Structures are given as C-alpha cells and as structure tokens.
Amino acid sequence: MPRPRARAARRRMKRVVVTGVGAICALGHTASDTWQALAAGRSGAGPLDVPERETVRIANAAQVRGFDTAAHFDGKAVELLDRFAQFGLVAGREAVRDARVTWDAALRSRTAIVTGSAAGGQASIERVFEDLWRQGRSRVPVLTIPRFMPSAVASHLAMAFGVTGPTFTCSTACASANHAIGQAFWMVRTGQVDMAIAGGSEAPFSLGHLKAWEAMRVVARDTCRPFSLGRDGMILGEGGAMLVLEPADAALARGAPIHAELAGFGMSADAHHITQPHPEGAARAITAALQDAGVAPAAVGYVNAHGTGTTANDAMEAAAIRLAFGPHADRLAVSSTKSMHGHALGAAGALEAVATVLALRHGLLPPTANYVGRxxxxxxxxxxxxxxxxxxxxxxxxxxxxxxxxxxxxxxRWDGSAA
Incomplete structure (x- = not known):
C-alpha cells in the first residue's frame, strides 16, 4: 500500500490526457491513415529504395513513400531541415491541429517540447562526408550542424508555434521517444508546464547507417515476424509521431478532444550488456510504470511490445512480461506494431504510443502481422x-x-472525468 505521504503527493498531481496525435510513417502520412493500416494489419514494408541499394544487403524496409516535401515546406525552410526533422515537424503540426490548440503568450511560455531521436540528421552529415572525402571539397554548407543535430526538431517546433517553455531532446537509442514522452508527461503532471508536445522522429536510410545495421546482422531477410517461429530480425523504418499532453481539467474546460489518459511512466537500466537485453531490467521498467500510474498488473489488458522481431529481443521481452505480470501474463493481449511500421529507432516509441492511444480510443487492438507459428x-x-x-x-x-x-x-482509456 502507498504510504500516506505518497498518497498525498499523488492527490496533488494532475491527471494528464492526450489531446492531439500526429504521425507519418510507412503506413501513411497522417495519424488517421496510419491507424487504418494498423487496424487492418497491413504492413508498410517493401523493397529498399535508396540510390545505393545494389551495394547494401538489406532487401526490404518500411520507408515513407510518396512524401512531397514541397507540400509541407517552402524552399528556404527545406535548406534547414533534414528528412528526420521534416517528419517531426509534419507530425507535430498534425498533433497541434488535432488538439485544437489556441495559442497565446501565457500558454506559449508554459508549454514544453520534448523530442526523441537516436540518429539525428544522418543524410545531411553523410552528404558532407561524401563532399569532403569523395569529391575532395574543402568546405561544407554553413547550415550543416543545424541540419544534423538531433535537437533540430525540438527547436523547429518551438519556432513554429512560438513556444518558449522547456525545450529539449532525448537520445537513448530505440527508447528515445518514450523517454521524451515520459519526461514531458511528468512535467505536465507536476504542474511545471501547462502543455507539452512530445514524440520522436527518424530517417535512417543513408548508406553509412544502412551498412552499420547490415553489419549488426539483426535485419530480417524478408520481413519482420515478432514473437513468431522463424523470425530472423527487424525491418528498419522511418517517420515521426507526436502527442499533445495537457491536464485533464484544462482539456475539459476548453472542450478539447481527449484520446486517452497518460497515467504512468517507468524507466530502468539493465547494466548488463551493450546489445544483449536482459529481462529483469525490462521488467523493472514495466513495474515502475505500473507503480507510477497506481495501476495493478491485473488491470492491464494490452501491451504494445517493443517486439523487434529479433531472436534475442522477443524471447527476452516475453520473459520480462512474465516477470512483471506473473500469472496475469496468460490473460494479456500483446502485439508488436513494428511488424507493420518497421523499427523506426528513436521514433519507434512515439509511433507505438500513438498506436496504443488509438487502440484504447477505438476498442481495437492491432495485430502482430506476419506471424507464422508459435x-x-x-x-x-x-x-x-x-x-x-x-x-x-x-x-x-x-x-x-x-x-x-x-x-x-x-x-x-479515458473515462470522461477529470476527478
């Protein structure tokens, strides 16, 4: 049982709700299109489409296809924006529209922006290296650093909306977006800010990055089959997703749409190995999130799994879920949407957060696609x-x-009350 001081502290904290979502990925260029594909169990993976594809042994990827940069940004803006930043801005704009935010000076000063990215502007930095080492050029474009820095999305979102509150980026590999959303959630819940825009974006399809993943030997030969017999790896993805978070009472007062409540966040470190995951560390994070939310394990009905499709990760995650949930694990529904939108690295958690929020709102759990056997x-x-x-x-x-x-x-799931 929580101690009296802990119960009192919880009563002082605000309930936090998700009032806006935005997404762009291999499944679609909006959150709605992405959800429709997830709800249908449709994969966005296809043949890898990069200029250097003949030199890369990765056959398939979950890329954002048909993205028209000019439809979203003018020429001057594009000079400042790597592809990963474009995805973050597109998703952020959609989330803010969805939340029906009306900005004023007070709200701008009391809004946080927290983004996640594992790789930042890979395409921009590789283009500079090619100019230097292959083309023999002695100078690089003046805007190179602003294009590839992982915090570019946070800065551009702040400028787009005039937000002057806390603005920063988390870079914790494939957990970047979840760390970003969690930190933003805590700031809103404790009243440090009145609103937050949080999520992640990634665009990893540059030659050096692809060769690095090729060397890891964790990319699937054909497609991603999380938790399935015969799985042999992940499918790389790209895109971005953002959530708008605010106190429930404020959202109700302004008549904002409410998709779901964000109730808890948990973190941990395995302190075990740089690439081999450990179930005890993962289970600690699950348990921490439940405790932070004040939720009993038996109350959980669905887990959107990390579910990369690699042999090591999926077995570890299954063991972690059993450690955290005990006998209730047999009654849990678990799926990996990476089987459809791919593993978008630092953006993965944001895409999966949007998927989880919309699953609660619509009463429909997306499947694990490409499954062939237990x-x-x-x-x-x-x-x-x-x-x-x-x-x-x-x-x-x-x-x-x-x-x-x-x-x-x-x-x-949102119950309609801020009490």
Missing amino acids: DPECDLDVIPNEPRHTQAEVALSNSFAFGGLNAVLAFR
Missing part, C-alpha cells in the same frame, strides 16, 4: 495477424533500447 520462448497471446475488437482499460507501450535503456508508458 515459438515456445514467446508463449504469449500476441494477437496473430488479425486485429481484435476488445476494450482494454489500461495499456502499456514498451521501449527497450541498446545499452539496456528501458522506458515504458502506461495509458488508460
């Missing part, structure tokens, strides 16, 4: 191939990164 090491209900019409009350979104950095978000 693996005894992943003995969970993984919603194979077909979506499930089930109303979960509480859902988790897991992110477990290289280096053993774990971040878990706990969402609750």
Whole structure:
C-alpha cells in the first residue's frame, strides 16, 4: 500500500490526457491513415529504395513513400531541415491541429517540447562526408550542424508555434521517444508546464547507417515476424509521431478532444550488456510504470511490445512480461506494431504510443502481422495477424533500447472525468 505521504503527493498531481496525435510513417502520412493500416494489419514494408541499394544487403524496409516535401515546406525552410526533422515537424503540426490548440503568450511560455531521436540528421552529415572525402571539397554548407543535430526538431517546433517553455531532446537509442514522452508527461503532471508536445522522429536510410545495421546482422531477410517461429530480425523504418499532453481539467474546460489518459511512466537500466537485453531490467521498467500510474498488473489488458522481431529481443521481452505480470501474463493481449511500421529507432516509441492511444480510443487492438507459428520462448497471446475488437482499460507501450535503456508508458482509456 502507498504510504500516506505518497498518497498525498499523488492527490496533488494532475491527471494528464492526450489531446492531439500526429504521425507519418510507412503506413501513411497522417495519424488517421496510419491507424487504418494498423487496424487492418497491413504492413508498410517493401523493397529498399535508396540510390545505393545494389551495394547494401538489406532487401526490404518500411520507408515513407510518396512524401512531397514541397507540400509541407517552402524552399528556404527545406535548406534547414533534414528528412528526420521534416517528419517531426509534419507530425507535430498534425498533433497541434488535432488538439485544437489556441495559442497565446501565457500558454506559449508554459508549454514544453520534448523530442526523441537516436540518429539525428544522418543524410545531411553523410552528404558532407561524401563532399569532403569523395569529391575532395574543402568546405561544407554553413547550415550543416543545424541540419544534423538531433535537437533540430525540438527547436523547429518551438519556432513554429512560438513556444518558449522547456525545450529539449532525448537520445537513448530505440527508447528515445518514450523517454521524451515520459519526461514531458511528468512535467505536465507536476504542474511545471501547462502543455507539452512530445514524440520522436527518424530517417535512417543513408548508406553509412544502412551498412552499420547490415553489419549488426539483426535485419530480417524478408520481413519482420515478432514473437513468431522463424523470425530472423527487424525491418528498419522511418517517420515521426507526436502527442499533445495537457491536464485533464484544462482539456475539459476548453472542450478539447481527449484520446486517452497518460497515467504512468517507468524507466530502468539493465547494466548488463551493450546489445544483449536482459529481462529483469525490462521488467523493472514495466513495474515502475505500473507503480507510477497506481495501476495493478491485473488491470492491464494490452501491451504494445517493443517486439523487434529479433531472436534475442522477443524471447527476452516475453520473459520480462512474465516477470512483471506473473500469472496475469496468460490473460494479456500483446502485439508488436513494428511488424507493420518497421523499427523506426528513436521514433519507434512515439509511433507505438500513438498506436496504443488509438487502440484504447477505438476498442481495437492491432495485430502482430506476419506471424507464422508459435515459438515456445514467446508463449504469449500476441494477437496473430488479425486485429481484435476488445476494450482494454489500461495499456502499456514498451521501449527497450541498446545499452539496456528501458522506458515504458502506461495509458488508460479515458473515462470522461477529470476527478
């Protein structure tokens, strides 16, 4: 039982809700399009489309196709924006529109922007290296650093909306977006800010980055099959997703749409290995998120898994879920939407947070696509191939990164009351 002081502190904290979502990924250029694909169990993976594809042994990827930069940015703006930053801005603009935010000076000064990215502007920095080392040029474009710095998205979102509150970026490999959303959530819940825009973006399809993943030997030969027999790796993805967070009472007062409640956040470190995950570390983050939300394990109905499709990760995550939930793990619905939008690295947690929020709102759990058979090491209900019409009350979104950095978000279906 919580101690009296802890209960009193919890009563002083605000309930935090998600009032806006935005997304762009291989499944679609908006959150609505992305959700429709997720709800249909449709994969966005296809043949890798990069100029150097003949030199890369990665066959398939979940890329954002048909993206018209000119439809979103003028020529002058594009000079400042790497592809990863473009995705972050597109998603952020959509989330703010969805939340129906009306800006004034007070709100701008009391809004936080927290973004996540593992790689930053890879394409921009590689272009500079090519100019220097292959083309023999002695100078680089003056805006090179502003284009590739991982914090570019946070800065451009702040400028786009005139936000002057806390603005920063988290870079914790594949947990970057969950760490960003969690930090933003805590700031809103404790009253440090009145609103937050949080999420992540990534665009990893540059030659050097692809060759680095090729060397890791964790990319699937054909497609991503999380938790499935015969899985052999991940499918790289790209894109961005953002959430608007605000206190429930403020959202209700202004008549904002409410998608779900963000109720808790938990973090941990494995302190074990730089690339091999450990179930005890992941389980600690799950338990921390539940405790932060004041939610019993038995109340959770759905887990959006990290679920990369690699042999090591999926078995580890299944074990972590069993450690954290005990016998309730047999009644949990678990799925990996990476089977459809790919592993978008620092943006993955943001895309999965949007998927989890919309699953709670619509009463439909997205499936684990490409599943071909049960693996005894992943003995969970993984919603194979077909979506499930089930109303979960509480859902988790897991992110477990290289280096053993774990971040878990706990969402609750919105009950219509700020009490």
